[in-house]
Structure formats: structure tokens, C-alpha cells
Amino acid sequence: MMNHTLNAAAAAIPLHRSRSARAGYRATVRAWVTPFNVWAVVIIAAGLPITYARFTQGLASVTNLTDASPWGLWIGFDVLCGVALAAGGFVMASAVHLFGLHDYKPLVRPAILTGFLGYFFVVIGLMYDLGRPWRLPYPLFYSPGVTSVMFEVALCVALYLTVQFIEFCPAVFEWLGWRSARQWAVRLTIGASAFGVILSTLHQSALGALFLIAPGKVHPLWYSPHIPILFFISAVAAGMSMVIVESTLSHRAFPVQTAGHDITEMDRLVLGLGKAAAVVLMTYFALKCLALAHGRHWHLLLTPYGAWWLVEMLGFVLLPCVMFTTAVRKSRAGWARWAAVVTVCGIVLNRLNVSIITYRWNAPDRYVPNWREIIISLMIVTLGLLSFRWIVTRMAVLRDDLSDAALLRPPTRFSDGAMTS
Amino acid sequence: MSVNRRDFMRMAAVGLAGAAPAAEARADADSRISDAWMGMLTDLTLCVGCRKCEWACRDANQLPEPKPIDAYDDKTILEQRRRPDALNLTVVNQYDASAGGGSSAYVKSQCMHCFEPACASACLVGAYRKTAQGPVVYDTSACIGCRYCLVACPFEMPAYTYNSAMQPVVKKCMLCFERIIEGKTPACASICPVEAITFGKRSELLQLARKKIESDPQRYVDHVYGEHEAGGTCWLYIAGRPFEELGFPSNVDTTPYAERTAQFLSTVPFIQTIWPAVLMGAYAFSQRRETLAH
Incomplete structure (x- = not known):
């Protein structure tokens, strides 16, 4: 369906008034009207007036944020979930480039693109949430507050966004046909991958560490001195699962781009990732139990919040772990794909539990997001998907890595044979 | 950020053993307490809930939408539970007589001016400062509006002007810092008709609080709130009832909250x-x- 969009754009340029051209135009417009495109138009049309209100009348006009609940959906979902789900970039880059698991190379570029766009739109979401977004560079360049965990997050995210851009540069330069620039960018791969792992370790854990200072506010079942490592480990599981989910969806959405992929080979990679994800989820589950024991909170399991904790731990950590294991044992890639979906949902649930659902759990006045906040969050996700589509239909992300010989060709644009179905 | 040998050793201990040398950290915190710090002592057994301090605070801080002092005679608002917000940097709440008898109690709340403020340690642009005089002050010029200080404060005191699009700021009591350096008394303490709020050196106020409790143990519970809470605060309270009955957070650490994140950052x-x-x-x-x- 993406290719039809491109054809529409290409066909729209020479608009002859002949009957056949008009019929062709109508056909391309009809082809453009896909469920996702309609969704995208509707959600952006809804989001723009809210954006206008946010930046002309302040946060109070569109959010339910209060002095008692200063962080809402835009931090809990857009930032915390966005960063965790974008962890696939550093996981795949380190697996292939540092640990030498070259089989997984076809998954690296989509993972890095997902990671880069994930972080980019985290920053966009942050721009909505910050009181004065135009001061975003202040922590780094004007008045650094080095005692703050938030400072570490800001520094690492800024650096990691740059690193991921560098890691994605080869694909951009191939698209532009800049061969020597590509050579330079490729040489940075190993260093960028290693730096990416360091930065990700620091800021994925720092996002959890933000809550260390609020022990009285996060529910004791979710508050733990171990919360930094819990956030980091769960982000690794989330990143692996997102790579599986993203590759599965890409195969459906971009059949032309993924035409060169061997289905059985992809299934094998999914199972390999599933095996790793099962180990990571088991580690995470064990650490969560350790945190529970360490805090001596067993009795809280009998409370309503304890039941909710068990739902998260059994239904969204242990269950996908068992699903991954079974999938690997029975060589069922389909099960691993569903396990990945459950894991992704579980990480989203965990981040929302820490930042919103159990935050000030014992207070009478609780935060519930305004529908306008939800629209903006959905709009940001949609913009991320649109950007992903725009890039993968142009650059060599999903399709096989181009060899140097192939780079001699002019940049792939609308006229490229691979783009038209 | 300079790292001296002691800090480095602490990092080494945290990083290698994964444990915090808490005792050493406490000793450090005590040595950082300044005798020059000013503070306040609120005697909740004296407060009559007249809300004059609320008016004086709003007037002294030139907050928007000022109301005449007579408007504060309205006591129906005491039926609600309020917290300081962007228009009222201090609020008075009423707590009805406990089951054990006695009369209603009134509690004035505002920023506690911690020794080691969680808000200041949480601020990624260093907009907060613990002044040499004791007040914790906030400077709007670098604030990006992340509101992590609101999350960090264990007393939930800072407020934010969510309705401002271009110049949103954090609002909190600054202990009338500018009046203090001019040698004046903070507005709330100077207007209080029953002298429930005493301004003075924090170290002397602690002695005064202890003396009051010792001289009339029937009247007071044996607890100076703020002596150890959050590692110590410049604002102290004494009361006739346990503080958890008066809306004070009872689960507050006795070590500074900044230590919880400092341990993480040291890794x-x-x-x-x-x-x-x-x-x-x-x-x-x-x-x-x-x-x-x-």
C-alpha cells in the first residue's frame, strides 16, 4: 500500500486533463485511502488544534496535570515507554557488531531506525510536556545541574540520539549516493555501537532512578532500590521484543521491501531472539522477586495492588517468558511473535504502573489523563510510524544491505524499480 | 564536579560492593549543617486558623489576584483539604478534634526548607539553591519546566503555574528571603496575631521547641517535626497531637532524599x-x- 502512495505522488506531478489520466488519478487516490492513512489524517487533524492550545494557553488547557501529579501520560507513556521500546537499536547493534552474531544483520538497520525514531519522538513528546521547551539545551549548555538524575538522562539521550543518527548514516548516504561519506560512517560503526551500549545502560537505568527520590509516592511493590537495574533489564527485553514485533509488521506492511527475505531464515532469527528474550525475562522476573523479598513486601501481595502486581508479573513477564521458551522448544516462530507482543504490552504496563497508576497510590486525588493528552500521545506514535514508512520505502533498511557495487547506481527515488510494484 | 578522595572512595565502595556507607554519609550531612541558618518554629497548639498568614504571604510575594484581608475571615474554606499552590504559597488546614477529645487543630503548611533539599538535588539546571541564610530559593531564569522538583519533594510543597504558556514557573515559599537579608521578619511570622510562628536561628528554635515540650508535656507530643525529617528542615513544628493525625507525611525518611539518587549517580x-x-x-x-x- 505504501508503494501506491508513492505512485500517487509521482502520478500527481504531470496532471494532464485527459480522461485516462484523471481515471488513473482517481485510482491512485482510492489506493491512498487505506485504513492507516485515514487514521493518520484523523489523528493529526485532532492533534493540531490541541497542539495550538498547548503552546498558546499552557499545559492546564489540555492536560489534567496538577501540583500533586506533575507527570502524566506524556512522561509516563511518551518518554518512559518510548525510550524502553526503542532499546532494540543498542541490543541489535551490539549483538551483531560487537558480539559477532552476524546472522542477525538483516535486523540491525530496522532496529536502529526504530531506535532513532523512538528517541526522536520521545524528544518531541518532551517538548509538549516541558513548561519551556525552548530551553531544552539549558541543562547541557547553560546551567548544568549535575546532582540530578534527570541531568544524566538529558545528557545520555542527547548523545545517544546523535550516536543512533551516526549509526543510521550509512543507509542515508547510500540513498543519497554519497559513497565516500558512507565509507566514513561505516568506520564509526564499532565505536558507535560500544558508545551506544554505555549510554543506553546509563539512561535506561537512570529513567528508573528518577523515581528513587520519591519513595513515599510510588507504591512499595514497584518502588525498589533496584529500580535502575529493573528498568535496564526490562528495556533489553522490550527492545528484543520490539525487533520481533517490528519485523513481523514490516513483512506485512512492506512486502516489496522484504521480498528478498527468506521466510524460514527470518523465523530462525525470531526464535533466536526469542531464546535471548526468554533468558532476559527470566532474569527480570527473578530480580523483581528479589526486590520483593528485599523490601519484605510479601504481605502486600494480598492487597488489591498486590493482585495488580501479580497480573503484571505473571501475565506480562512470566507468561511471555514461558511462551518464548515453548516457541523455541517447538520451533514455532508464531508463538515467539505473540510472546513479543505480550512482552511489549508488559513493559508499557510496568512503566505506566511506576509513573502513573501506582504513583501516589494512597492519595484521594488521583491523576487520570485528559483525552487531549491521549490524542497527542497517539499523534506522536502515528508521526513515528509515518516517518518509519517514509524512510523504509526510500532507503535500504528492510531490503538487503546494498553492496558497494550496487552503490554505483543513482539514488533510489520514485523511479527506482524496487519501489514500484 | 570535583571529586575528592573521600568521594572517590565512596564511589568505589558503592560500585564494587553495591552497598552504601550510610554511616559516613550521615556524618557528612551533620557537618554540613550551618549554625547561621535561620528558620521558623510553628506551635500548632497556638494556631487559631485565622488565615492572616495566608494573606500576608500573598501580599508579600505580590501574587496575582490579590484578595482583601477580610476575605480570609471566610472559614468555610477550612472544610476542604488544601495544599500550597501557585497562588497560595502557604495554606492553613483544619483537623477536627480527635476521638480522644480536645478541640480542632489548625496546620499551616509551606516549604520546609530542608537542609539538603530533594528539589535542589533533582533540578537538572540547578535552579534551586540552599542559601547561607537557610531559605531554599528557586530562580526562574534557568528553569525548563520539567517539574521533577514537584515529584522529588517529600512534602509535596512546590507548585507550578500550568496555566501560563510562555512563562510557567515553580511557586513555593522562599522564607521571605529578600526580607530576611534586609533584616526583616518573614511576612507570616510578623502578622501572626497569636505568635504561633517564631522566626529565628534554626539551632535556637530547636532549643526553644524542646524547652516548650519539656515545660508542658501535657500540652505537646514529644516530637519536633523537622528536626530529623528529610535529614532536617529549617522549618520546625510542635503540636498537641501526633503529626500523622495532622496531615503530615508520616513515612518521611530521616536521611536526606538526595542521598538516594546520589548513590545511583556515583555508579x-x-x-x-x-x-x-x-x-x-x-x-x-x-x-x-x-x-x-x-
Whole structure:
């Protein structure tokens, strides 16, 4: 369906008034009207007036944020979930480039693109949430507050966004046909991958560490001195699962781009990732139990919040772990794909539990997001998907890595044979 | 950020053993307490809930939408439970007589001016400062509006002007810092008709609080709120009822909240040091394996 969009754009340029051209135009417009495109138009049309209100009348006009609940959906979902789900970039880059698991190379570029766009739109979401977004560079360049965990997050995210851009540069330069620039960018791969792992370790854990200072506010079942490592480990599981989910969806959405992929080979990679994800989820589950024991909170399991904790731990950590294991044992890639979906949902649930659902759990006045906040969050996700589509239909992300010989060709644009179905 | 040998040793201890040398940290915190710090002592057994302090605060801070002092005679608002907000940096709440008898109690709340403020440690642009005089002050010029200070404060005191699009700011009591350096008394303490709020040196106020409790143990519970809470605060309270009955958070740490995140931040150098070595080792290993395979 993406290719039809491109054809529409290409066909729209020479608009002859002949009957056949008009019929062709109508056909391309009809082809453009896909469920996702309609969704995208509707959600952006809804989001723009809210954006206008946010930046002309302040946060109070569109959010339910209060002095008692200063962080809402835009931090809990857009930032915390966005960063965790974008962890696939550093996981795949380190697996292939540092640990030498070259089989997984076809998954690296989509993972890095997902990671880069994930972080980019985290920053966009942050721009909505910050009181004065135009001061975003202040922590780094004007008045650094080095005692703050938030400072570490800001520094690492800024650096990691740059690193991921560098890691994605080869694909951009191939698209532009800049061969020597590509050579330079490729040489940075190993260093960028290693730096990416360091930065990700620091800021994925720092996002959890933000809550260390609020022990009285996060529910004791979710508050733990171990919360930094819990956030980091769960982000690794989330990143692996997102790579599986993203590759599965890409195969459906971009059949032309993924035409060169061997289905059985992809299934094998999914199972390999599933095996790793099962180990990571088991580690995470064990650490969560350790945190529970360490805090001596067993009795809280009998409370309503304890039941909710068990739902998260059994239904969204242990269950996908068992699903991954079974999938690997029975060589069922389909099960691993569903396990990945459950894991992704579980990480989203965990981040929302820490930042919103159990935050000030014992207070009478609780935060519930305004529908306008939800629209903006959905709009940001949609913009991320649109950007992903725009890039993968142009650059060599999903399709096989181009060899140097192939780079001699002019940049792939609308006229490229691979783009038209 | 300079790192002295002691800090480095602490980082080493945290990084290698994963444990915090808490005793040493406490000793450090005590040595950082300044005798020059000013503070307040609120005697809740004297407060009659007249809300004059609310008016004086709003007037002294020139907050928007001022109301005449008579408007504060309205006591129906005491039926609600309020917290300080962007228009009222201090509020008075009423707590009805407990089951054990006695009369209603009134509690004035505002920023506690911690010794080691969680808000200041949480601020990624250093907009908060613990002044040499004791007040914790906030400067709008660098604030980006992340509101982490609101999350960090264990007393939930800072407020934010969510309705401002271009110049949103944090609002909180600054202990009338500008009046203090002019040698004046903070507005709430100077207007209080029953002298429930005493302004003075924090160390002397603590002595006064203890003396009051000792001289009339029937009247007071034996607890000076703020002596140890959050590692110590410049604002102290004494009361006739347990503080958890009066809306004070009872689960407050006695160590500074900043320590909880400082421990995490001290592990950063270790990740920066160990990860590159591990990753490059793995890379060298995988390269060698490939060379041997060919």
C-alpha cells in the first residue's frame, strides 16, 4: 500500500486533463485511502488544534496535570515507554557488531531506525510536556545541574540520539549516493555501537532512578532500590521484543521491501531472539522477586495492588517468558511473535504502573489523563510510524544491505524499480 | 564536579560492593549543617486558623489576584483539604478534634526548607539553591519546566503555574528571603496575631521547641517535626497531637532524599569504565574467532 502512495505522488506531478489520466488519478487516490492513512489524517487533524492550545494557553488547557501529579501520560507513556521500546537499536547493534552474531544483520538497520525514531519522538513528546521547551539545551549548555538524575538522562539521550543518527548514516548516504561519506560512517560503526551500549545502560537505568527520590509516592511493590537495574533489564527485553514485533509488521506492511527475505531464515532469527528474550525475562522476573523479598513486601501481595502486581508479573513477564521458551522448544516462530507482543504490552504496563497508576497510590486525588493528552500521545506514535514508512520505502533498511557495487547506481527515488510494484 | 578522595572512595565502595556507607554519609550531612541558618518554629497548639498568614504571604510575594484581608475571615474554606499552590504559597488546614477529645487543630503548611533539599538535588539546571541564610530559593531564569522538583519533594510543597504558556514557573515559599537579608521578619511570622510562628536561628528554635515540650508535656507530643525529617528542615513544628493525625507525611525518611539518587549517580563512572573494556574484549574475541575460522 505504501508503494501506491508513492505512485500517487509521482502520478500527481504531470496532471494532464485527459480522461485516462484523471481515471488513473482517481485510482491512485482510492489506493491512498487505506485504513492507516485515514487514521493518520484523523489523528493529526485532532492533534493540531490541541497542539495550538498547548503552546498558546499552557499545559492546564489540555492536560489534567496538577501540583500533586506533575507527570502524566506524556512522561509516563511518551518518554518512559518510548525510550524502553526503542532499546532494540543498542541490543541489535551490539549483538551483531560487537558480539559477532552476524546472522542477525538483516535486523540491525530496522532496529536502529526504530531506535532513532523512538528517541526522536520521545524528544518531541518532551517538548509538549516541558513548561519551556525552548530551553531544552539549558541543562547541557547553560546551567548544568549535575546532582540530578534527570541531568544524566538529558545528557545520555542527547548523545545517544546523535550516536543512533551516526549509526543510521550509512543507509542515508547510500540513498543519497554519497559513497565516500558512507565509507566514513561505516568506520564509526564499532565505536558507535560500544558508545551506544554505555549510554543506553546509563539512561535506561537512570529513567528508573528518577523515581528513587520519591519513595513515599510510588507504591512499595514497584518502588525498589533496584529500580535502575529493573528498568535496564526490562528495556533489553522490550527492545528484543520490539525487533520481533517490528519485523513481523514490516513483512506485512512492506512486502516489496522484504521480498528478498527468506521466510524460514527470518523465523530462525525470531526464535533466536526469542531464546535471548526468554533468558532476559527470566532474569527480570527473578530480580523483581528479589526486590520483593528485599523490601519484605510479601504481605502486600494480598492487597488489591498486590493482585495488580501479580497480573503484571505473571501475565506480562512470566507468561511471555514461558511462551518464548515453548516457541523455541517447538520451533514455532508464531508463538515467539505473540510472546513479543505480550512482552511489549508488559513493559508499557510496568512503566505506566511506576509513573502513573501506582504513583501516589494512597492519595484521594488521583491523576487520570485528559483525552487531549491521549490524542497527542497517539499523534506522536502515528508521526513515528509515518516517518518509519517514509524512510523504509526510500532507503535500504528492510531490503538487503546494498553492496558497494550496487552503490554505483543513482539514488533510489520514485523511479527506482524496487519501489514500484 | 570535583571529586575528592573521600568521594572517590565512596564511589568505589558503592560500585564494587553495591552497598552504601550510610554511616559516613550521615556524618557528612551533620557537618554540613550551618549554625547561621535561620528558620521558623510553628506551635500548632497556638494556631487559631485565622488565615492572616495566608494573606500576608500573598501580599508579600505580590501574587496575582490579590484578595482583601477580610476575605480570609471566610472559614468555610477550612472544610476542604488544601495544599500550597501557585497562588497560595502557604495554606492553613483544619483537623477536627480527635476521638480522644480536645478541640480542632489548625496546620499551616509551606516549604520546609530542608537542609539538603530533594528539589535542589533533582533540578537538572540547578535552579534551586540552599542559601547561607537557610531559605531554599528557586530562580526562574534557568528553569525548563520539567517539574521533577514537584515529584522529588517529600512534602509535596512546590507548585507550578500550568496555566501560563510562555512563562510557567515553580511557586513555593522562599522564607521571605529578600526580607530576611534586609533584616526583616518573614511576612507570616510578623502578622501572626497569636505568635504561633517564631522566626529565628534554626539551632535556637530547636532549643526553644524542646524547652516548650519539656515545660508542658501535657500540652505537646514529644516530637519536633523537622528536626530529623528529610535529614532536617529549617522549618520546625510542635503540636498537641501526633503529626500523622495532622496531615503530615508520616513515612518521611530521616536521611536526606538526595542521598538516594546520589548513590545511583556515583555508579556512573564505573559503567563508563567497565563497559568499554567488556565490549571491546567481546569484539576482539569475536574477531579472533572469525580469523581462526577462515
